Amino acid sequence: MTRATALEAMPRSAPVWGRSRSWLRYAPWVTVTLFLAPIAAGLLGTVLPAFGWLPAIGGRRFTLAPWSRLFSAPGIGDAIALTVGTGLLATVLSVLLVFGLCAQIHGRKPGRAGRGLMAPILAAPHAAMAIGVGFLIAPSGWVVRLLSPWLTGWHQPPDIATVQDPYGIALMLGLLVKEVPYLLLMTFTALGQVPAARQLEAAAMLGYGRTVAWLKLVLPQIYPQIRLPIYAVLAYALSVVDMSLILGPSNPPTLSVLALRWFTAPDIRMYFPAAAAALLQLAIVLASIMLWRAGEAAVAHLGRRWIARGVRHTSLAALTRIAAAAVAGLAGLGLASLIALGVWSFADGWPFPGFLPRHWSAHTWTRQFSMVVWPLETTLVVAVLASALALLLVLACLENEQRGGRATTSRALWLLYVPLLVPQIAFLFGAQVLLTVIHLDGSLLAVIWTHLLFVLPYVFLSLAEPWRALDTRYARTASCLGTSPRRVFLRIKLPLLLRPVLVAVAIGLAVSVDQYLPTLFAGAGRVVTLTTEAVTLASGGDRRITGVFALLQSLIPLAAYALAIGTPARYQFHRRQPRGEA
Amino acid sequence: MSGTLRLERVSIALEGRMLIPPFSASIPPGQVVTLMGPSGSGKSTLLSFLGGTIAAAFRAAGRVWIGEREVTEELPERRRIGILFQDDLLFPHLSVGENLAFGLRPRVRGRTLRAARVEAALDEAGLAGFAARDPATLSGGQRARVALLRLLLAEPEALLLDEPFNKLDTVLRADFRRFVFGHAVAAGLPVLMVTHDRADAEAANGPVLELGTSADGAPEISAACVPPAIDAVRAAVPSGEIRSPSEKGAVG
Incomplete structure (x- = not known):
């Protein structure tokens, strides 16, 4: 027994x-x-x-007709490439930024102020955040207004696709603004379960600076606990609909938006390719998670070699500083986006290059x-x-x-x-x-x-x-x-x-x-x-x-x-x- | 070859209360100096000051030298001062061999050479063939030995012992003491040990300082015993420097 x-x-x-x-x-x-x-x-x-x-x-x-209909749709190849590209890149960047920041501050928990600033971004719905980010980076948005006309010389909104750009850059930016704070929160939670401070001290006695020691010692120990949240972010980034509708390109759109478009098409027969597209979306997510898993194994293997080489210092230190700055930038962007929602809702008459509305009203x-x-x-x-x-x-x-x-x-x-x-x-x-x-x-x-x-x-x-x-x-x-x-x-x-x-x-x-x-x-x-x-x-x-x-x-x-x-x-x-x- | 570890009027206070009164000591290579004191008296804090990882709440003063190199303001990882703690702090996600390789200096290049150095260290500890093992599968005594070897592979210039024998049972303790002191002396390291166990001090076979309380309640450090055999040691302090309740304010 x-x-x-x-x-x-x-x-x-x-x-x-x-x-x-x-x-x-x-x-x-x-x-x-x-x-x-x-x-x-x-x-x-x-x-x-x-x-x-x-x-x-x-x-x-x-x-198999739904599938041939799906794959003969115009721009389907681009739609798939866009979906996979934006989803994977946004997730990889989010994870790297979070790890970079944590290495830079070697896992110190944020103070009250830091948590207070992160809370609104974590709480805000994805759709609202996407709308706010759009308000910031649109050709007639806050960022361009801030720089115009004194720097850009523009008196009219420029004719540049800064939102819904064909490469999905705006979409990825929106995803980063929301997912980085979420992964940070998950990482800080996981950090509570590792005696990181003692281990970093022990590593210092062996001649390791805290940034390198965090990457070599703390990160491998907490990763298993943030694996599922990372997969959730990956799945979300690959298949998000609302953010993609607001910030992503429309022709072709990402695969899930394409499926939604077909599901809601007046022609009811479009259900069939729509279902095929939805299933393809599922396959893409599953394949990406498996790819990520393989990537984990490869990184773990190389990481073990790196640890065993005994290297104390690394040029990564410059990168972790950049990551920390980028996270701060994203947090600023997120907060500014939420403020932008408020400013626009109370604006009454706001001609282009003006940084603030000419009149305010409810x-x-x-x-x-x-x-x-x-x-x-x-x-x-x-x-x-x-x-x-x-x-x-x-x-x-x-x-x-x-x-x-x-x-x-x-x-x-x-x-x-x-x-x-x-x-x-x-x-x-x-x-x-x-x-x-x-x-x-x-x-x-x-x-x-x-x-x-x-x-x-x-x-x-x-x-x-x-x-x-x-x-x-x-x-x-x-x-x-x-x-x-x-x-x-x-x-x-x-x-x-x-x-x-x-x-x-x-x-x-x-x-x-x-x-x-x-x-x-x-x-x-x-x-x-x-x-x-x-x-x-x-x-x-x-x-x-x-x-x-x-x-x-x-x-x-x-x-x-x-x-x-x-x-x-x-x-x-x-x-x-x-x-x-x- | 490392130089002499010198403490110059080192003192530690917490919230205006003196824990360690200003004292000086100089420990030549291959010498073990013991600082005895009850738990909670600030001995470990003294070591964390020397190692550079003292918590911000403490006020520490004084200067620390290794040979001609002053390390007082140096980052902990640049000091080349190794501390052996009560807990072995082997990293649980790395194998025994990887833990040692983590400690081994990077100038030993090449995977084969590094693996050989790690294996040699294990051999020395009677742990040959343990490289691939998970540290969790080792006994307390084995883990303690690996922890010391990891520290020595990092080639420190001074060794601090923070009650490292405390958690081992009596038989293992004697064994591990011999192991530690033997290796430290062989490596020619100045060693400062803090403990509340008199047997540790005796086994160290070196000068003993006692952190106690003077008649007026202030902490004081006195030379409890300097074995006559070791006259090269000038560990203790001129008596005028020992008790200094009047300096409390200046330090805190």
Whole structure:
């Protein structure tokens, strides 16, 4: 009998814990079903039409016609190259910048000011950030206005494609602005689990400067923990739709935008090549992740040789400085983009070379009020319900895990990442077909459900660590006093973990507000949120109105974060180290 | 060949409170000087000052020399002062051999030559053939030996021992002491050891300084014992420099 089966054979729980587990036991199964069933069904609903099968619109035999239609589309080669190029390059650059910055500051955690500056960029939805970046770098945007006419000599906006450029540079810039802070956050979290300070000190005693020592010692140890977030960024960058619509080229666009265009084409037969394109998108993401994995192995091999050579100094030091400066630049760009949204929404008359509007007014806000209220309400309802549902499921799973005494395995963690790794376009169409079958398409419930797929992993990832880190002796002490597990949960654990719970909810809200494609598909065009409106307006609409929607969209998660972080922490997780040893 | 490790009126204070009163010492190559003191008395902080990694909260004064080279303001990685800690701090993501290669100076070039040097070091420690092993699979005593070898391969010019024997059991401790002192003397390194274990001090067979408390409660350093055999050592200090509560303000 192996040790694992011996454990299985033992009674699962101590007497105190065992009684009220009946329904909790099903929590993981309910969660996984709610969570993975739509994705599995959605993938199937994409695979079948990609090979010609969709009886509802007359596809009743398997054929490769959708694929020949896909590959004969004009500019398809460029679209694929653009997708792969921008996705891989944006991810490689993000990762290099994050590692470079961390090596430069050798993993010191950012202070309050640094975290405070990063929070708005992390909280802002991708669409709003893309709109803001567009406001900055457009030919008539803030950057050109700052330099005109005194430096550029321009009195008219120049005729240069700085946004939606054919090489996807603007798109990559937008991705960098959002993904670098996210990866930084993940890296700082991982750093908490390595005694980096002691190891850097030991390396200094061997003659290593901190930058080199960080790269050789700390980075290899934390990489396994940030691998999945990196893959999520890679998958996102390869298949993003909203940012690509706003900042990416339109002819040809990236593959996922092309698929969306075909899915929403008036000619219903375009579903077939659209499904093929969505499937190709999935293949590209999977192949890229495998390529990345191979790259990891190669870098690890070379890295080991580099470590064993004993080199103390390196010209990389100059590069890490550049990386640190670039990250600071991106952060500035991100913040300026959010400010630009506000400035434009209050602008009233703003002729070109002027750096600031000639007049300020709240006209746009008051005039758009009636247009804004309905999407705002929908956005809030969906976000609140999806986050609440996710929180309930996550708490049930965590509580079940603690009462059952079984930790979630790393394989389960991969399950959690499935919705973040599978391109949205690859299963949302199929999921919509499923929703039609059960007559839920276009309903608020359907939108909430699809949002849940993306909200749940983030709520879980954010809450699991503090929940597990809570000293179990509090709960045990309470149990010894005769408190029921339910009361322990309500009166001990929840109050102690109030802040992490609220932070998790804030993250859930932010993720929900971020969703463009899921809203579009599950809502069947009938559920309109700030996000869908902002993306629609961004293509050619009035910048002032777009600014109103995008700013409002950003303010929801920001307000939620501010409230969550403002809650006093009852329980200190990382006690300060004794003086002098820090 | 390294020079003499000289401490010139070195002192350490925390929040205006003197931990280590100003004292001077000079440790010639091949000599082990022991600083005895209770835990929490600031001994380890003194070593981190000498190594250049002292935390910002402390106020340290004084100058440090190795031979004719002053290292007081030098970056830690340029000082060529090795500290052996209580924890072996072997890097968990590297094999035993890679840990040693990490320490080995880069001027030893070529993979074969470097591997041979690493293997020779392991051989010396009675760990031949351990190069590919994961440090986690080694015993405490083996890990401690690897940690010292890694430090020596980096060719330091002075060695500081921060209670390195503390975590080993009694039998291993005696063994590892002989190993450390033997290698340090063979390498001709000046060694400063801090400990609260009198047996460590005796095994070091060198001058012993004691960090204690004077009658008025201020910390003081006194020469507890200078074995007559080692008259070359001028470790202790003129008595006037030992107790200096009046200097507290100036230092802090």
